[in-house]
Amino acid sequence: MVYIENIYSQEVIDSRGNPTIKVTAVLSDGTMESAIVPSGASTGKREALELRDGDRSRYLGKGVLKACENVDTTISEALIGSTPFDQGHIDAMLKSIDGTNNYSNLGANATLGVSMAIARAAANSLDIPLYRYIGGSNALVMPVPMLNIINGGSHADNTVDFQEYMIVPFGFDTFKDSLRASAEVYQHLKGILKDSKHITSIGDEGGFAPNLKNNAEPIEIILKAIEKAGYKPGEEISIALDVASSELVEKDGKYHLAGEGKKVTSYELVEYYEKLVAKYPIVSIEDGLSEDDWEGWQHLTERLGDKIQLVGDDLFVTNKDILRHGIDKNIANAILIKPNQIGTLSETMQTVRLAQRNNYRCIMSHRSGESEDAFIADFAIGINTGEIKTGSTARSERIAKYNRLLQIESEVPHTEYIGKELFKNR
Template sequence: MVYIDNVYADEVLDSRGNPTVRATVILSDGTKESAIVPSGASTGKREALELRDGDERFLGKGVLKAVENVNSQIADELIGLSPYNQAEVDATMKDIDGTNNYSKLGANAVLGVSMATARAAATSLNMPLYRYLGGANAMTMPVPMFNIINGGEHANNSVDFQEYMIMPVGFENFNDGLRAASEVYHNLKKIIDEMNESTAVGDEGGFAPNLKSNEEPIQVIIKAVEKAGYKIGEQIAIALDVAASELVNESGKYVLKSENRELSSKELVEYYADLCSKYPIISIEDGLSEDDWDGWKILTEKLGNKIQLVGDDLFVTNASIVAEGISKKIANSVLIKPNQIGSVSETMLTIRLAQRNNYNCVMSHRSGESEDSFIADFAVALNCGQIKTGATSRGERNAKYNRLLEIGAEIAYAEYLGKAPFSK
């Protein structure tokens, strides 16, 4: 009987140069696997807690406390357990913590061990991670969301919206979609350079030109798509991550600084409706604040039968919050970030709940990432159908795309959904 023989963690760096947790699990058969935990910049206030040291090291962002929690409390309880019972491993860590947001152990400690356990179990059984987690039904290659222009909290420019993304929806397979996105990305770089704007890239590989309005990035992207030889709206569609919680002022209005406007929830919904009528936008993430549920209701009634409305800060991968959203008919899609909820098992619970209720799921990275490609396997395992993991730039982003290329080559009946997730 194979059992967990050792568990430990150490402090490593993420793609922003900040410390994060790398957890390692060793099994009694000699299998040894690790996992590195990502970290977000724009975070929902109901996310599971990322434990930081708060001392003089790394400007207070060290994770030695979380590392010590893995090396002591978590290791003490997990050694001897079966690595093949993921739910038991995750439930044990949740019991040790005893809080509803992992404020004792740290979600970064728990998730690292949870992912490393799943990876070790898969390796021990000589199975790829997506097959171990998803079984024979894991055969859907995700449609990617490529963040190619940054604004908001992700950039020091005049654009209010946080991410402008392209989605290759009009292709037969993942490989062709990835190639098209890469070609659009390189053409976009040429266009921005011709505008005498900087082509330096942000945390997620996107460009951050100082454009005049919230529409201009869409217009520039359309030029890049056409210059690359693709059909906008047919082969390549546009997705937005507004991160609207960052736009709210003290009076509850949404401030569009680039346009010198303050809008109510209803007015902002009409703003989106106008954008969608002019451009091939098929997905809007966090179009309203995480606290503006009344506004989300208006948004869903207005656009929910036309485009994908993704809840990130709204749902924070939390099954109980997603259930409330389902009951109130809020949004129609859930962004899936494992470190928002804290473990592999809890993430899977949220995904299954969403899928049972016909909500789309988008597996997602964080702005602080690593070379770890866990979410690529996870997206395929749970048949999410979509993945958001940055531009085709920066090693920590391409690690996920390159892993998906490997997975696609292994699955005999790989399915690429193309436009299917967005049909209502």
């Protein structure tokens, strides 16, 4: 019988130069696998706790030695000798050991690292791909990518309010073709920006970060890049926005669009979105209102919920209880899935299953602080999220996920790419 022989951790560096945790699981059959936990810049206040040391003499207080110690002692001692092949049991033990509802004792970065590393080791021990271990024979759906090609907000030091301007290459038959088209659009976008004397430096997720005159100009420039690359906006490639509006709301409850010199109410912001959607081929808006503006979200869903995808990120934080409340209130119609918001793989899968049962779309997502770890590529296929957000076609920590998806598509002869099905009526 194969059992967990050892679990240990290491403080490593993420794509923003901040420390994060790497966990290694060793099984009794000699299998050894590791996982690196990502970290977000724009975070919801109801996310599970990412444990940081707070020691300003190391990494400006962002060290994760306490989380590492929790893995190496408390968690390791509890899990050694357990079977690695019962993910639900492993994750339930992590929850029980911590004893809180947000992993404030062990740290969600510690528990997720352990959860991921053990899953990866179990798959390797059985000599099957990670996506197959997670999803079985149903793991066949290649996710539609949402590629962040212009960065703003907290992901870039520029005058653009909205955090992400993404392209959604839905009108293709394979993931490979959708990624190729996206890469071509990205290169044409760079040329357009360069010709217009804009800077072509990139933000945290590989998108360009130019200073533009308002929040609509990035959309117009991206549409030019799509056309210049030889594709049809709205028919093959459309636009998605991540407003990250919790970052825009002020104490008076109004949203500050600093780049346009405006302060607006929820209803005025919804009206602003309606005009954008009417004018441009926008198929998805993420975090269009703040995580606390539930009344505004109801209005947004009433106005646009039957027209486009409305995604809750800070709103739901991958938490099934919060999502259930949103379902009951008829708020949004999609959820962003970030495993480190909730703390274990099992809890992530519970949230996805609840969403899918209630016809909410799911988008697997990276974080702005990433690593070379491509776990979420397999995870997206394993739980059939159907969509994935993992940055632009630049920066190796983003490309690692896309390259893993390309590898999976080439290895599995009967995968489905469902972009046309998802967005054909949008």
